[in-house]
Amino acid sequence: MIASASAKAPNEEARLPIAYTPTTLPVVVDEAKCIADKGCTVCVDVCPLDVLRISDLTGKAYMKYDECWYCMPCETDCPTGAVTVNIPYLLR
Amino acid sequence: MDDITDGLTEVSCDILVIGGGTAGPMAAYKAKRRNPQARVVLLEKANVKRSGAIAMGMDGLNNAVVPGYATPEQYTKEITIANDGICDQAPVFKYASRCFDIIQELDSFGIRFQKTENGDYDVKKVHHLGTYVLPMPNGDTVKRALYRQLRREQILISNRYMATRLLTGRDGEIAGAIAVNTRTAEFLVLRAKAVILCAGAAGRLGLPQSGYLWGTYENATNSGDGYAMAYHAGAGLANLECYQINPLIKDYNGPACAYVAGPFGAYTTNSEGRRFIECDYWSGQMMQEFYSELQSGKGPVFLKLNHLHSDTIGKIEAILHTVERPSRGRFHENRGTDYRERMVEMHISEIGFCSGHSASGVFVDEFARTTVTGLYAAGDMASVPHNYMLGAFTNGAVAGEHAAEFAAGRDLPDYDPSDVEQERARVLAPTRRDDGIPPNQIEYKARRMVNDYLQPPKVTAKMKLGQERLAEVREDLEGAMVARDAHELLRSLEVASILDCADMAAAASLFRTESRWGLYHYRVDHPEKNDADWFCHSILRKQDGRMMLEKRPVAPYIVPIEDEERSAYDRQRIRESA
Numbered sequence: 001m002i003a004s005a006s007a008k009a010p011n012e013e014a015r016l017p018i019a020y021t022p023t024t025l026p027v028v029v030d031e032a033k034c035i036a037d038k039g040c041t042v043c044v045d046v047c048p049l050d051v052l053r054i055s056d057l058t059g060k061a062y063m064k065y066d067e068c069w070y071c072m073p074c075e076t077d078c079p080t081g082a083v084t085v086n087i088p089y090l091l092r
Numbered sequence: 093m094d095d096i097t098d099g100l101t102e103v104s105c106d107i108l109v110i111g112g113g114t115a116g117p118m119a120a121y122k123a124k125r126r127n128p129q130a131r132v133v134l135l136e137k138a139n140v141k142r143s144g145a146i147a148m149g150m151d152g153l154n155n156a157v158v159p160g161y162a163t164p165e166q167y168t169k170e171i172t173i174a175n176d177g178i179c180d181q182a183p184v185f186k187y188a189s190r191c192f193d194i195i196q197e198l199d200s201f202g203i204r205f206q207k208t209e210n211g212d213y214d215v216k217k218v219h220h221l222g223t224y225v226l227p228m229p230n231g232d233t234v235k236r237a238l239y240r241q242l243r244r245e246q247i248l249i250s251n252r253y254m255a256t257r258l259l260t261g262r263d264g265e266i267a268g269a270i271a272v273n274t275r276t277a278e279f280l281v282l283r284a285k286a287v288i289l290c291a292g293a294a295g296r297l298g299l300p301q302s303g304y305l306w307g308t309y310e311n312a313t314n315s316g317d318g319y320a321m322a323y324h325a326g327a328g329l330a331n332l333e334c335y336q337i338n339p340l341i342k343d344y345n346g347p348a349c350a351y352v353a354g355p356f357g358a359y360t361t362n363s364e365g366r367r368f369i370e371c372d373y374w375s376g377q378m379m380q381e382f383y384s385e386l387q388s389g390k391g392p393v394f395l396k397l398n399h400l401h402s403d404t405i406g407k408i409e410a411i412l413h414t415v416e417r418p419s420r421g422r423f424h425e426n427r428g429t430d431y432r433e434r435m436v437e438m439h440i441s442e443i444g445f446c447s448g449h450s451a452s453g454v455f456v457d458e459f460a461r462t463t464v465t466g467l468y469a470a471g472d473m474a475s476v477p478h479n480y481m482l483g484a485f486t487n488g489a490v491a492g493e494h495a496a497e498f499a500a501g502r503d504l505p506d507y508d509p510s511d512v513e514q515e516r517a518r519v520l521a522p523t524r525r526d527d528g529i530p531p532n533q534i535e536y537k538a539r540r541m542v543n544d545y546l547q548p549p550k551v552t553a554k555m556k557l558g559q560e561r562l563a564e565v566r567e568d569l570e571g572a573m574v575a576r577d578a579h580e581l582l583r584s585l586e587v588a589s590i591l592d593c594a595d596m597a598a599a600a601s602l603f604r605t606e607s608r609w610g611l612y613h614y615r616v617d618h619p620e621k622n623d624a625d626w627f628c629h630s631i632l633r634k635q636d637g638r639m640m641l642e643k644r645p646v647a648p649y650i651v652p653i654e655d656e657e658r659s660a661y662d663r664q665r666i667r668e669s670a
């Protein structure tokens with residue numbers, strides 16, 4: 001259980017710290033083909049699991065969360081064929 | 093996107109439909125057609141264009157009752173037998189009588205169904221007794237066709253809102269729902285005169301063997317929110333111990349699919365290449381035989397196609413690798429599996445709740461009414477057994493029409509504002525913590541406990557231990573779960589539904605002290621079917637804040653079943669001499 005702020009001892013600031021565990025992403029976007037910088041958001045809009053985003057850095061679509069049903073609307077609906085859905089590694 | 097934003101908007105409508113997958117769009121469409129003046133809102137966690145089980149379309153209707161092939165009486169009889177007799181026939185008969193109209197209506201939307209050279213519907217036999225499977229040659233267009241109709245009828249669509257709780261009025265009647273935006277965490281309070289729940293199966297209950305949380309049979313958006321919401325609103329849920337377990341491609345965890353390949357000559361075999369079941373139609377009894385074969389020296393189990401002509405296999409591939417679960421082809425390619433050469437290794441899925449394929453769900457009558465006034469349910473989460481896609485469409489239509497009439501004669505009920513405050517506190521709790529346990533870990537643990545303790549064969553002492561472990565996970569969820577953005581908040585809300593469903597699965601399974609529905613409710617310490625004490629539904633509901641269970645008699649049959657017919661589904665195993 002997390003202690004409330006007032007009950008926290010000074011050296012107990014982060015009692016349940018969070019790690020970043022690496023994982024391979026099943027969905028790959030070909031940045032040369034992606035036209036998100038021209039306003040396209042189709043793959044982000046259609047993904048049932050809502051795991052795709054447009055990167056602030058590159059202006060292109062990318063998979064942000066590894067939570068994929070390998071269902072393929074993102075690939076099927078992309079107007080430029082920029083998206084490839086691979087089977088997630090754990091079940092490949 | 094994804095930053096947590098403080099906000100609350102209230103809107104009012106006549107009919108609120110929650111879930112825009114299969115049943116939901118049809119319910120909204122029919123409600124609006126019945127009363128064009130009504131304000132109909134369709135709320136969807138994902139995007140109605142590509143959501144639900146049919147996100148990528150479907151290869152056929154699994155349970156079409158088409159004149160000339162089958163009658164509503166025959167269908168009702170088959171479904172009653174397949175469910176070991178525990179079946180209120182009125183909603184099944186209603187479905188069977190109406191579904192042909194819905195087929196024709198879908199046809200008018202532009203969805204084509206396979207016809208013979210004479211122009212008749214080309215229905216295939218897959219079930220144990222009757223003929224009900226109708227292929228859809230342009231099944232990939234289902235969602236688009238539905239979406240066009242929703243636009244035409246000016247249904248108000250709210251995408252990316254997850255409903256989290258239902259609102260009830262002073263007398264426990266429905267008053268609306270609370271929803272959270274999945275990308276901003278803003279709240280939406282929807283007041284409504286009638287609410288139709290179409291939130292799909294509880295597809296993230298057990299953990300797939302791959303260990304991948306999203307590698308489920310069901311669309312992984314379907315985390316059982318509908319069951320949890322109905323439960324907390326006081327609605328009764330029927331026969332939750334009758335799990336859904338499916339025979340699937342191992343690891344891929346999608347259908348192979350015997351319903352498509354079966355009519356072309358494919359069949360299920362053991363590792364010796366021999367058939368061991370009479371019929372590939374999914375039932376608990378069939379799953380029991382499948383499970384036994386897997387555990388025996390003759391496992392694993394395969395789908396055999398390699399005896400078929402290469403052109404025939406080409407036709408099967410053209411269906412299986414383009415609609416429904418089109419990434420199937422890629423999965424096989426990675427492993428070098430060619431249907432022409434090798435049999436496809438099969439396995440059984442994790443457990444879930446889903447009336448689409450089994451029989452459990454929010455209890456409804458033949459008008460899709462739940463036990464809460466003004467609350468309807470349709471599709472995979474409602475208790476009409478073996479619904480499949482056409483059941484979702486047909487019962488969605490039934491719910492939409494009835495709800496439109498119900499709402500027309502009613503004022504907008506008041507809700508208690510403190511319910512909204514309480515829900516806001518519950519929802520936002522994980523965002524108020526600086527550190528803690530992320531939802532994916534809580535989910536993984538809860539679902540692993542479901543596998544370890546709740547999946548069949550069910551053992552009483554194990555299930556009780558499971559309840560203790562799940563209670564510990566709940567403490568973590570309520571006291572230590574952390575969500576750092578709106579997306580993680582969505583996941584944390586889903587875990588809460590998953591845990592509610594796990595608790596319900598355990599309680600319902602412990603309640604029914606007999607075995608029934610083949611593998612779905614096989615209790616090792618109560619191995620026999622006991623009609624004297626258990627020829628009834630189990631109904632689970634929340635009363636005074638606690639989970640309670642009671643028996644409910646099966647409604648008198650409208651289509652009689654002869655004694656010798658009752659056991660037809662028990663005879664699944666092929667006789668040794670055959």
Ligand SMILES: Cc1cc2nc3c(=O)[nH]c(=O)nc-3n(C[C@H](O)[C@H](O)[C@H](O)COP(=O)(O)OP(=O)(O)OC[C@H]3O[C@@H](n4cnc5c(N)ncnc54)[C@H](O)[C@@H]3O)c2cc1C
Nearest residue numbers: 111113114115137143144145154255292317448471472481
């Ligand atoms: C892989 C697969 C293959 C199948 N093959 C066939 C077949 O060939 N033939 C056949 O007849 N049937 C088939 N079925 C069964 C059939 O597709 C389903 O029974 C039917 O589509 C279920 O419809 P539904 O509306 O209940 O659920 P869904 O279509 O799954 O819709 C549920 C919707 O609710 C939304 N939702 C969930 N929670 C919330 C919430 N809290 N707030 C808002 N929205 C929410 C979801 O995003 C989803 O869009 C198959 C199912 C699967 C999964």
Ligand code: SF4
Nearest residue numbers: 034035040042043078
């Ligand atoms: S749909 Fe295609 S083009 Fe559009 S944003 Fe996604 S990847 Fe880019």
Ligand code: SF4
Nearest residue numbers: 047068069071072074
């Ligand atoms: S395959 Fe499906 S779940 Fe995965 S990113 Fe594409 S649309 Fe989303």
